[in-house]
Amino acid sequence: MSNEIVILLIACGLLIAMGVLELILHRSRLARIPIRIHVNGTRGKTSVTRLIAAGLREAGVRCVAKTTGTVPRFILPNGREVPVYRPGGANVIEQKQAVTMAAAQRAEALVVECMALQPSLQWLSESKLVRATHGAITNARPDHLDVMGPAEEDVAHALAGTVPVDGVFLTAERKHRAFFQQVAEERGSRFRAAEDISRPLTTEDVAGFPYLEHQDNVELALAVCEEIGIDNETALRGMWRAKPDPGAMTETRVEFFGRHVIFVNGFAANDPISTRYIWEQSLRRHRGLKRRIAVFNCRSDRADRSEQLAESYAGWTQADEVVLLGTGQYIFARAAVRSGLDPTRLVFVDRDHPADIFEILLGLSESSALVMGLGNIAGPGLALAEYFANRGMDHARD
Numbered sequence: 041m042s043n044e045i046v047i048l049l050i051a052c053g054l055l056i057a058m059g060v061l062e063l064i065l066h067r068s069r070l071a072r073i074p075i076r077i078h079v080n081g082t083r084g085k086t087s088v089t090r091l092i093a094a095g096l097r098e099a100g101v102r103c104v105a106k107t108t109g110t111v112p113r114f115i116l117p118n119g120r121e122v123p124v125y126r127p128g129g130a131n132v133i134e135q136k137q138a139v140t141m142a143a144a145q146r147a148e149a150l151v152v153e154c155m156a157l158q159p160s161l162q163w164l165s166e167s168k169l170v171r172a173t174h175g176a177i178t179n180a181r182p183d184h185l186d187v188m189g190p191a192e193e194d195v196a197h198a199l200a201g202t203v204p205v206d207g208v209f210l211t212a213e214r215k216h217r218a219f220f221q222q223v224a225e226e227r228g229s230r231f232r233a234a235e236d237i238s239r240p241l242t243t244e245d246v247a248g249f250p251y252l253e254h255q256d257n258v259e260l261a262l263a264v265c266e267e268i269g270i271d272n273e274t275a276l277r278g279m280w281r282a283k284p285d286p287g288a289m290t291e292t293r294v295e296f297f298g299r300h301v302i303f304v305n306g307f308a309a310n311d312p313i314s315t316r317y318i319w320e321q322s323l324r325r326h327r328g329l330k331r332r333i334a335v336f337n338c339r340s341d342r343a344d345r346s347e348q349l350a351e352s353y354a355g356w357t358q359a360d361e362v363v364l365l366g367t368g369q370y371i372f373a374r375a376a377v378r379s380g381l382d383p384t385r386l387v388f389v390d391r392d393h394p395a396d397i398f399e400i401l402l403g404l405s406e407s408s409a410l411v412m413g414l415g416n417i418a419g420p421g422l423a424l425a426e427y428f429a430n431r432g433m434d435h436a437r438d
Contacts, residue, residue, distance in 0.1 A: 069139050070171055075101070075149035075268060078170045080162065080202040081178030081213070082195065083314045084257045086285045088178055089153040090115070091253075091261035098278025099270040101149050104142040106135075108155040110287035110308060110417050114141055121283070132156045135169040149268070154202050157187045163201035175204040175229070176264055177211040177220060178257065183311035186344050196220070204229050210263050212256040232267070234260035239272050248280040252289040252304075287417045289318060290425075292432030300408040301401075302326050303428040307337055307413040307421035310345060312352035315414050322412055323357055331409035333401060334359035337421035338368035347375040349415060354379035361404050363387045365397065365420045372415075392420050394427035 070076065079089045086109030093105035093115055105115040112124035124134065132155060142150040152170055156162045166172060180196035182189070188198040196216040200223045203209050209224040211217065212234035224231040237259055246255055258279065265275040284290070287308030294301045306318045323332065334353070338346045350372045353362075362385050364372055369388055377383050387404070389397055397420065401411050413421055 066136060066139060066169075069143035072143050073139070073147055073150045075174070076170055076172045077149065077151045077174045077176065077264060078154060078166055078172035078202050078204065079151065079176045079178070080154035080199050081176075082181040082183050082199075082311055083309060084178040084212075084254060085153050086110075087253065087257045087288060088176060088261050088264075089151050090282050090285060091257060091279045092176075092264050093151045094119075094278040094282035095261060095265040095270055095275030096149050096151070096268065096278075098281075099265070099268075099274050101268070101270075102145070102147050103149040103151060104138070104145050104147040105151040106138040106141075106153060107285060108153050109285040110422060111285070114138070117145055117147060119283070130155060132161045132165050132169070135165055139169070157184050157198075159188060159198035159201055162198055166202040166204065170202075172202070172204040173207045174264055174267060175202055175207060175209045176260055177202070177209075177213055178260060179211075179213045180216045181311045181313050182348065183345070185348075193219075203227055208232065208267050210234055210260060210267070212260045232263060234263045237262050237266060237272060245276060248276065250280075251284045252291060253284075286422060286426075290429070292428045294428060294432055296402055296431075298407065299402055299405050300329075301405050302329060302410050303425075303432070304410065304412040305425040305428070307415060307417040307425060309414070310349070310416055312348050315349060316352060316356055319356060319412060319414065322410060326410045329408045329410045331361070331404065331406050332359045333361045333363060333404055333409055333411045335363045335365065335401070335411060335413045335424070336372055336415040337413065337417075337419065337424075338364055338366040338372045339416050339418065340367040340371065342416060343368060343371050346372040346415070350375035350381075351379045354381050358382075359385070361385055361387055363389060363401065363404070365389050365424070366416065367419075392423075394420065394423045397424050398427055398431075 079085045086107045089105055089107050093103050096103040102117045107113050113121045115121050138152045154165055156165045177199050180199050182192045188195045196219055203223045206228040209229045210232045211220050221231045262272055262275055290305045292303045304322050309315050309318050346368045373386055
């Protein structure tokens, strides 16, 4: 046997040994974290991750959370947030960082948001990296169909990769609930619907949030906390004080030289079902405003999302102006016009600085207007939302 082959065999053996050692160490860290909560879904998983962690902290449970929303963050047991270090970009293996962080912090609980899209990677994240005691899925809606599709049912099947084995599984999803319940039973996990909490949420409960939070998200987070033995009142106190993700849906009131503008940050709700819901809801809340302006932030690398939103938007209650931002404006415009949108309502913005976009929107607002950001939070979406927030007089609440 040549020296080269011997060296190659030794190198392969060392790599295998290192992999086995790393697996043993990872499993050892997992065993030191008795409560492991894996949150997945199309929309709302970042919010639910933050809400669960806040409820646990309020009850005195030492908890570490990891979100992968607008700005990826580790949330430490004292509520302080630190950025997730990504030297090579987002990778599902970084879930190991969350486990290492939680073990180092002597956490009793880890709440981690699923960051994978590929169905095989969602399964890997759960079965090898998190091995949850509690799994939660917010909903299954038609988004990322290029990866999880082509149909909405395929999205549900992909998300089901994070249903735990021999644990507890909870979901706020209704349309595909029977499917998720079947998967949970096959994996030996107890199934629970999010709304089956000990006390129904009231209008006052939802109004306690300083931003616009969806009732389904709160119910799911409360149900998870109940499974861990935390009563609703304690969990809600913590959730009301929780810091929202930068992409959370907020309302900001701006008074500017006689113009009254309500800006709604709905950029993060980018599937057609969620986006239409918050658009119609906002129109009802602010029916007294004179103008309605929809601002779509379009990404050329999310062409399928732009087309889905454009085709769906043609059937919504129409805005007076449809303002397009970002690199995928013409993708959205073509699909919207093909679906019946009046092209004279389209406003193309070739500027990226939020101050410039702010001025354009004010010019369209007349005396009063509802301005709502939709489509994508990345790029000019987040910058515009922050610009409005910094100039707002207050933040509206339900």
